[in-house]
Amino acid sequence: MTMAKLILDISMSLDGFIAGPNRSLDRPLGEGGLERWARDVAGYREQHGNTGATVVGRRMFSGGDRAWEDDPNTDGWWGDDPPFHHPVFILTHHAREPVTKKGGTTLTFVTGGIESALEQARAAAGAKEVAVGGGANVARQYLRAGLVDELQLHVLPVLLGQGLRLFEDHVAQAVVVLQPIRMVESLTGVVHVRYRVTS
């Protein structure tokens, strides 16, 4: 069986930020209003995506360190019916029993690192793809490790000026040439670009 591809699928502002400053449990994308394009991005994923499992970081799940530390069993900011509808693997240092949510979303907590999470996600994804959805820290770890097969970026029509960058210095540890696969501009001004990582 062919191994499921790993897609880094994430939104960023035109100036490269995936979240604004002052993130919190209530405002996981921080200040700057990036959430205004969330529906567009979700719609694009529904129409074009082929995701069978998603890997995310602990902060992406919990909405920030504080909530997690206050309550390691928090369900995060996704609520009872998370928008995935497939298995989600959450990278964490805190072991925890799996949780089954409504709508086909299961949450599995992985303490064995990014390769272990990827292996489990691939097993769950079957013939579909595995997505890395962020946050920045987890996305960068997969990029640095050379494990990302394709980039699916949703470039939002805004300059934030500050926040959390996806591509910090040396996220690509050598020059990485990309092979464009698909470009779609949406009515709301989001440019959805997909590339194959070729070197």
Added chain:
Amino acid sequence: MTMAKLILDISMSLDGFIAGPNRSLDRPLGEGGLERWARDVAGYREQHGNTGATVVGRRMFSGGDRAWEDDPNTDGWWGDDPPFHHPVFILTHHAREPVTKKGGTTLTFVTGGIESALEQARAAAGAKEVAVGGGANVARQYLRAGLVDELQLHVLPVLLGQGLRLFEDHVAQAVVVLQPIRMVESLTGVVHVRYRVTS
């Protein structure tokens, strides 16, 4: 007469770099191979551009500090027939007489700052547009001053990992919402995106 629009027209890697590390007179875009898409970008500008005058920084002209300091009268790395074919205004602290090159390119050296250069370029552009072509320092100054009317970015299909960023922290001093105007994907994988700066 309507004032000529100011377009920030520049190439950057998908991870936001307009030049790689170790720039030199011989290699103004540094390491990483960004120059491989220069012909595509030049062709796009020829086909879609409406530029009547260009403003550039001293380093963009001279290919680096050293050449300029060694010889303040250097003609830079453009040679006898620069690729502009219209008036070019070079921001510098070193006053110098104008130079007329082949093919309709004139070089005017401006010591009065970015607003003075813009004013002179607008007068020269007539009914056409004024482009800011870089380098990063000059581009950022115009962005910070809120003088840029439109962004024309040529997103190159490569991750450099290091180099000179166009959008450093706080280049946008507040959140700037963009209005997409045009997106074109070229055969070489360059995504040409144009936005109006709306706030």
